[in-house]
Amino acid sequence: MALTIRQLRYFVATAEIGQVSQAAIHLNISQSAVTTAIRDLEDLLGVELFLRSTQGVSLTDRGRHFLNHAYQVLRSVDEALNLPHTDDDAEGKVRLAASYTVQGYFLPYHLQRLSQWYPNIAMELFEYERVNIEARLADDSIDMAVVLTDNLTHPDIKSERLFVSERRLWMPSNHPFSSKTDLVLEDIVKEPFIMLTVDEADQSAMRYWKRKQLEPNIILRTSSVESVRSMVANGLGVAILSDLVYRPWSLEGRRIETRLLDDAVLPMSVGLAWRRDKVFTPAMNAIRDYFKQGFLMPQQNLSKRS
Known part of the structure; x- marks a missing residue:
């Protein structure tokens, strides 16, 4: 072996x-x-x-x-x-936007690799909310975006999903739910609930609560993931967030545990977006190909083997 x-x-x-x-x-x-x-x-x-x-x-x-x-x-x-993977045709400027969650928890590592692989591509970076990203893609003031694709609504925007991140129940260490299997939303409806609002997380959450005709016991709405993390870790409530933003420890050094919930809670999707009639430049194609090779092709190969 x-x-x-x-x-x-x-x-x-x-x-x-x-x-x-x-x-x-x-x-x-x-x-x-x-x-x-x-x-x-x-x-x-x-x-x-x-x-x-x-x-x-x-x-x-x-x-x-x-x-x-x-x-x-x-x-x-x-x-x-990470050795530079240069491409003589991959040169030019790309105006790339990202939403808060993507920028904070996913994109920096890939920006570093892209800068090494394609040193002749100049990337102009922006962070916007989803509505602003759609508007700027539509009026051609940005070229591409990395976003939560399920939130997109503009008819002129095309998207390509790269991966999904499971949403799970976050709870403090030694919570009574730690030993419980097959958790469903009905189990936690009376628990103090911390609601994240950034990147329309509250709207996404209310969709699956409403599908079950339930109302969470919200004690705090916050745009800070670290606030949610600390509140949960200190035993003040529970939350439902994606694995993308999960870390096992709060800033105070307290542990956070997670459990998968029923299938009413759908995963979060991350992907690329651009204007539907956008003509891709060589630089844009290089960035798209980088993400496709890193995410879509491994998934396709895994499907062929299974």
């Missing part, structure tokens, strides 16, 4: 988060895939990397030693993958 980069990534995520289930959420894969990868890695090395308990996992002495080497290997791999 050969060591794989996937095993190292799953091991590092589990070591940093301290729970296999939360690492699986962070990696956007199944819990069983993480468990199998770690078990295979331990078999290959002939040592236990983690101590298991009902509270999660913690590194053994050998695990801590191996983690340092795993970091070095993954850093070297990332550096190799």
